[in-house]
Amino acid sequence: MIPYKTIIKIDRAIKQPVYIQLTNQFIDLIKERTLPPQAKLPGSRTLSxxxxxxxxxxxACYEELTLQGWxxxxxxxxxxxxxxxxILQQQKWIEKTVSKKNDITGFSFKQNPILDQNFPQDYLDDYMYVNDGVSDERLTPVKELSIIYRKISNKKHTLKYMNYGTTYGNPELRDTLVSYLNETRGLNITKDNILITRGSQMGMFLASxxxxxxxxxxxxGETNYSSADTTFEFAKAKxxxxxxxxxxxxxxxIERLCEKYAIKAVYTTPHHHHPTTVTLSAQRRMHLLNLAKTxxxxxxxxxxxxxxxxNHAPILPLASHDTHGNVIYVGSICKTVAPVYRVGYLIASKDFVDECxxxxxxxxxQGDAILELTxxxxxxxxxxxRHIKKVVKIYKARRDLFCKLLKQELSDYLSFEIPKGGMALWVVLNENYSWDRVTKVAKQHKLIISEWQCYDVENANHNAIRIGFARNNEMEARAFVKRFKETMQDIDV
Incomplete structure (x- = not known):
């Protein structure tokens, strides 16, 4: 028998729950082949x-390992x-005439149709808008952040950050994020592996x-985050x-494509795939890492x-399993706190970070050094x-209510799976209806569904779009569903 008593180490001094510590150590044992496929694990009483x-x-540990597919x-x-x-292959870590209104220029410039997406720029108070999963800005801890920002701004030593600084981002935030991400996401990085960005989109742009x-x-993916598609196409990728x-x-x-083409990169949102919300399984995570190496x-x-x-603890990112420097990991604090705070990060091997x-x-x-320090x-x-614990509880309640209302009021028109996480649903419209028609009628009920076409660029005819729930409180969720139901009833007339 494997000497679990000596190889399993529990640290009760850290914030990470014991069952998560245990889970992550079992994952390491499986990855290292100390526990090979089909190896029998001890019973819960025996192991305890x-x-x-x-x-x-x-x-709880075994349940988590089962949910993650290990x-x-x-x-x-x-x-x-x-x-x-x-088997995960191992290697060390190495990342015409000018109009009177000046509407038309007097010179030529590049206009790229790839960038043509009709996102709403102005929002009318009486209208409700379908979003693809955004946080509720009303839950932003403005007071706490303001106090910290003011305190920092009033200190003399902060003056050094008022001038031009490093393009890597505020040094203190980089140090803090290294510790935080290593602890919460199982990464194994140093300050050399991180670049502070203005959100994850900037990280994707630099990387591409x-x-x-x-x-x-x-x-x-056949369905994919449309902004990522645009970013790659703008970089002239195929x-x-x-x-x-x-x-x-x-x-x-992916493996079959690798045998046929020289693949430069694979883009993935493995925790909750955008837009469908599904999670990349443990087997496919390891397979993808092996393909990247090969x-x-x-x-x-x-x-x-x-x-x-x-429904369960967050699944560790691919970057936490990367042992050969193939993963470029981007994320942000914007989604968690509020979109207005443009603070994100790109994590990769040092040589790639340096070039970024x-x-x-x-x-x-450079970024906003004082905001980063805050x-x-x-x-x-x-x-x-503390903020994450608060909003996760609120968003879970909003998810449950929104799903309940949709099933009660709109089950004749659409279907969906309840997502295990994230801030949106992948909603499939009954084949008797089209989003084109729904969008036009919904506007009469002051419900705006914009850019629904971006969810089916390959014309797969899945008839689904992504609908966010996190930003709507109970009253707003009920109003949203009411307008949606009235839209569908009008179509049926």
């Missing part, structure tokens, strides 16, 4: 006695390591500009699409809503963790 934890902690329970036989976990030469291939099912991106399809492509991992999970920092100088020069303090004093 061996390592000195409560049996319920072991049960183990499986076979009735009357026991609990076993999943038989289909691929450095990764892609003209007409090189990047793989994305997009190859693979299907997305209940287990996320089809990595077998075919030497980058994995651009956009972990846009890691903090929002309701050079390019950033000619895009944005968020460093906000994280260190525990305020971010």
């Amino acid at each position: 006695d061996l390592i000195g934890v409560h049996r319920k902690t072991v049960v 183990i499986e329970s076979i009735p009357k036989k026991g609990t076993f390591v999943h038989k289909d976990i691929p 500009q450095l990764l892609i030469e003209n007409q090189e291939y990047i793989i994305v 997009l190859l699409r693979v299907r997305v099912d209940k287990n996320g991106l089809d990595t077998n399809a 075919y030497r492509f980058a994995i651009l991992e956009d972990d846009y809503d890691y903090d929002f999970h309701y 920092a050079k390019l950033r100088r000619f895009v944005d020069r 968020f460093s303090n906000f994280i260190k004093d525990g305020s971010l963790d």
